[in-house]
Amino acid sequence: MTKIPPIVLVVDDDPSVGRAIKRLVESVGLQAAHFGSAQEFLRSERPDTCSCLVLDVRLPGISGLDFQRQLAEANINIPIIFISAHGDIPMTVRAMKAGAVEFLTKPFRDQDLLDAVQIALERDRTRREKEAEIASLRQRYESLSTREREVVVRVVSGMLNKQIAVEIGTTENTVKAHRSRAMEKMQAPSLADLVKMVERLESFAEKAS
């Protein structure tokens, strides 16, 4: 997995503000990109690295808050820092409830923005790690044969080998063979690890559905 540096994505219809933020963010060793509108942002190819969004509330065509909802609906879980020339409390509450990291009023203190960026990137990094782990698990799980999956599901639910053999119509030894091979494929050092892995997969699947 190649390590690409985190990137801060700035969406502000004012190019001047956008450039200033980009410049500030880059000054602390982070990458930054500026988009003039929500459409421009959506059209661009987002780098596969941990990132965060600095979003102006007032955008041409669509408000920042509506855009936040659109992103969530599109399952784009990028952390958002709002900036506004005239933010009010209801707007702030709505943004924060919808998962915003921070709501800053222009002109903001540079440190406030940078702190918020750090938090947002950290949150995104965690998220990305979690997503990567799940993806790896899924990959491993998908490498299992049909028989092996049948055995794993039953092992995780607490059945004994003998019981499993009776249920799927085979011998206890065959079950043992499938089981050890599946644990090897899943890279599970112990039965407990396997149980945890399957649970995480299931919860992710539930979440996804």
Next chain:
Amino acid sequence: MISANAVMNGSYDHGEVARSLVIAIAASYAALDLVGRVTAARGRVRLSWLGGGAIAMGTGIWAMHFKGMLAFHLPVPVEYHWPTVLASLLVAILASAVALYVASRQKMRPADALSGSIIMGAGIAGMHYTGMAAMRLPAVTRFSPLLVMCSILLAILFSLFALLMAFGLREETRWSVPRRLGSAAVMGAAVSAMHYTGMAAASFIPASPPDLSNAVSVPPFANFGVVMAALIVLVTALTTSSVDRRSRAEIQRINQDLERRVTERTLQLEVFNQTLRKEIVERERAEEALRRSEGYLRLVIDTIPQQIWSGPPDGSLDYCNARWRSYTGLTEEELRGAGWQRMLHPDDRERVIQAWSEAVANGTRYEQEERHRGTDGLYRWFLARGVPLRDSEGRIVSWYGTNTDIEDRKQAEWALHEAQAGLSRAARLTAMGDLVGAIAHEVNQPIAAIVTNGNFCLRQLAGATANSDKLRDAISEIVNDGTRASAVISRIRALLQKHTSRSVAVDINQVIQEVVVLLRHELGGSRVALRADLDGDLPRVSGDHVLLQQVVINLVMNGIDAMRSIEHGPRQLLIKSARDHDQVSVQVKDSGTGFDPQQAEHIFEPFFTTKPEGIGMGLSISRSIVESHGGRLWGESNSMGALFQFTLPAICNSDDGVL
């Protein structure tokens, strides 16, 4: 036995007999006439008439008798014993008195007539035979008893007849004179008949000469004298009687005339009285109708849902209807004159009294909305109206007016106005909010960029390795953004100036008057008394009518807002326009609390406000507008309130008109 020769034959002088008959008739006429006089008279007069009449009548009868005696001639000289003659006269007078008395009484019963006639007849007979007894001649008188009796009976009959005649003829009538003459002729004849019967009863036998003491012979001139005396007495009596009758008749005529006139007058009075009575009845009926009509009108006036009043030309009050009295709980006496002023709301009193005084002084209609205190101590709004009633020469005779309760309408109006005001304020705030938001965003963007870039620079400079290229970029962006922010402000300014670029000649007084009309409700609802002191000879200014109107609205609204907290004390606003050299100045002065002198310059800054609901743009925009017109706007304050004033350059007459 007496020989035939012994009786002396007497002869009658026929002329004398005729004369005696005339005297008898005259005496009878006098008797009949005098009875009427005696009857007509009363008291002493009656007594005099009775006495006088008896003398005249008696003398007349006696004279006839004596004449008749003298008419008898005997062949011997005859003398008369005068005392006996006088006695016979007396008897005649007495008999006449009885006759007159009886005939002149109110009533004459048959018994009276009979007894009267017997007395009278006896009297006459007495007189006759007494007269004959007075004769002195050388003979003895013998009487035939039959003829004597006959003569006495005749005398009585004659007397009865005379009494009846006299009684019947005593009233004065149209035919009384001829009838009396007729009767007198009959009576005279009867008297003569009786006399000559009496004479015939006597026969004279010659004898020795008689005792001639006290006897006189009657010479022919004496005979004539007796007749004359009797006639004089009779004529006197008749003349007196006639005069009396005439005067009596005159009196009677006058009396009758008087009576007639009295009757006529009485009739007239009766008619007049009747007319009067009828008129009184009619008047009473009219008065009753009037009372009823008045009562009805009073009922109408007191019942209709209006307070009604009237008063003399001096503006005092002399009548108010029951509605008003019952509303205020004051009596008519208490409301009279200037008493009605006591029910005015303290805040209205001055205005109402002034307006009423002006109406009274100018004779113009009065119309004001004013609060009146009710019996419950609460005030309600009334629309008071008054109109003068003028006579044909245009002088005011009296004032009439009504007060209409408009409290409910007023409440509804306020509610409506409150809602409208709220709506318009909200709309204004929203519009202002949008404007401010837009401005804030416009200005805030470059500022945000400047701050961010500035921070970047500081960070770069703080670091060990400052990248000069990056610093230059950032700083040039800062400069750009600063320029940009300034440009935004210039654009706003230009936006305002875009209006004034289409400026025209504006009459600032008209602007003020329009504002007063526009804000009339706002002023009234806030209990603000507005006074406009406008210079009538004001030059025009060049500018945008609507923008200048907004400036005045803004200043007036500020004044109203500044006085909202005043609970007591006057809320007065003065708008004054004046010429100040080549400038026009407008002052708006309130009686509010004023502002802190330390804030004097801040109040013109955008977003600075001392009002709970203010956004702090009014004065700053107003100042921008005024300054864009080439004028100045400033404020002063003291304990009496705040004064805001702006000046605008006046247009010279030469460039009046559209610019």
